[in-house]
Amino acid sequence: MEKKRQNSEDYIKYGFTDLTINGINKPQCVLCNVVLSVEAMKPSKLKRHLVTHHAEHSAKDMSFFRRYEAGIKRRRLNSSGTIQLQSNAVLQASYETAFEIARNKKPHTIGETLINPRC
Structure with a gap:
């Protein structure tokens, strides 16, 4: 042990x-x-x-x-260190945006230059 x-x-x-x-x-x-x-x-x-x-x-x-x-x-949300998510809708939008960037075979940095300024 x-x-x-x-x-x-x-x-x-x-x-x-x-x-x-x-x-x-x-x-x-x-x-x-x-x-x-x-x-x-x-x-x-x-x-x-x-x-x-x-x-x-x-x-x-x-x-x-x-x-x-x-x-x-x-x-912290609980004693295990899990951090509370601010919004599930924001998380879902982030995943969908990343999926679209990957599906169009663009570099991930396009999200920083194209999408972040509009957020």
Whole structure:
């Protein structure tokens, strides 16, 4: 049986909270929302992410990261990390547009130049 790392409350001082995906706890950065692997749930690797990607926030205290953590948890639909979709109609329109671009054998970048300005 493998030893599974558990999220510690101390990880918030490195800017990470836990995210449960399919029953597995993974660290999620509260600043950039990046989800790291389970192997990265070590204080040294979490600190390295904070220093290399968010150097300007590396000296902040835990209350700063707790505010960002609260914002992330508010945006989640449930504890598994599923994000709430804003509208099914928008998603359907996006799929239909992508399908039309692919069916006409056009590059996907045509959507950026042709369709996005009209949205």
